Amino acid sequence: MDEEEDNAVGEKTHSVGANAGGYFDKIKEEMELRKQMNISELNELDEATRVEVEGFRTGTYLRLEVHDVPFELVEYFDPHHPILVGGIGIGEDNVGYMQTRLKRHRWHKKVLKTRDPIIVSIGWRRYQTIPIYAIEDQNGRHRMLKYTPEHMHCFAMFWGPLAPPSTGVVTVQNLSSKQGFRITATGVVLQFNHAARIMKxxxxxxxxxxxxxxxxxxxxxxxxxxxxxxxxxxxxxxxxxxxxxxxxxxxxxxxxxxxxxxxxxxxxxxxxxxxxxxxxxxDIPCFFNPVTTSLQSRDQPWSGMKTISQLRMENNIPIPVNKDSTYKPVERRPRKFNPLVIPNKLQASLPFASKPKNLPARKRPLLEKRRAVIMEPHERKVHALVQQLKLMKNEKERKRKEKEREKRKKYVAAKEEEERVSKKRNREERRDRYRAEEKQKRTRRKVEA
Structure with missing residues (x-):
């Protein structure tokens, strides 16, 4: 019975798949027929009318006429470096603040510093700007970072031509291949013209x-x-x-x-x-400098704003040292507080337990300390006997405490062994009881069935 049902279901599925495949083939044939009809109709039209109806076809050569082009573009034009022509969307011709989510590239050798100029590539534009790095705290505050995190994303706010959200961002430190060209960071645009306050x-x-x-x-x-x-x-x-x-x-x-x-x-x-x-x-610096590599010779590297470290290196300026920021050994002298002075009227009303007991120091020592005490022979013997008795008492006390410690250890060990045996016996009793209950349950189920 089951084999007949399986065969029936298989035949039904096969017939549905065959019908579905036939339907898709029919749709494809109709689309291809409609496409051939459109092509045959367009071929009968002249070129101008076809362009108006269909538009420019792929592979058509166009001639662009661009006005107000600097003469350096023509002077330094290199046919080995073609020029890509593109267009920007509505609102991208404005300038403002942009908030991006940035992460330092793993191939870059150093972390990035706030206010160090970087070259940003966003969409069709490349320009140099000064970013401010920040991270969002738990309370929503954007806290400024002096350096980018090692293996984490952070926010970067800078001024420049606006780009729509979700636009990719690639940054570099310099364009010279002699200085070790590396991708500095990558990211994505989050918001533009955003009034995010960065705090420090x-x-x-x-x-x-x-x-x-x-x-x-x-x-x-x-x-x-x-x-x-x-x-x-x-x-x-x-x-x-x-x-x-x-x-x-x-x-x-x-x-x-x-x-x-x-x-x-x-x-x-x-x-x-x-x-x-x-x-x-x-405050975020309102600065951006477009990268004009097409307006100069390819042999000459483009140079923009330099970082503070580069300026110090070129001009041989040492790093300033703030004396307040250096670590020094802390020396704290002990403070001397004045003694507590209680008025005489208040002392008279205080109980005896609360009255001050600090007596003034004696300038002259007592008579017992000033005179030398020399014991008689009998006193020396009595003193030696008392010392010996004390020594014997202390030794007996030490031996008694040692015996008590040993007895305590044996008692604790016997108690632990007794607990272990009791736990083992209880575990075996529970196991036997559970087995007997399970047998009764099985017997009850068989009788009910």
Missing amino acids: KIKLVGYPSKIFKKTALIKDMFTSDLEIAKFEGATVRTAVKGELGNGPKTIGGDSKEGIVRCTFEDRILMSDIVFLRAWTQV
């Missing part, structure tokens, strides 16, 4: 100039009242004790510019250093 962390340092009860005047943190107004309400902190404070406010009157008033949780010291950690926006 700053730390302002100040020192107390005048201290009141819980309020202090801080100097050397700002240079003008305009800067103070920008950071008004921020949180400040001291370096040593970590006292939190509510943040800076301007001082009215004829006070010096840049001095700020802060309120802390407790009174601070003149030796404290006050920090203010905040975020500030990074």
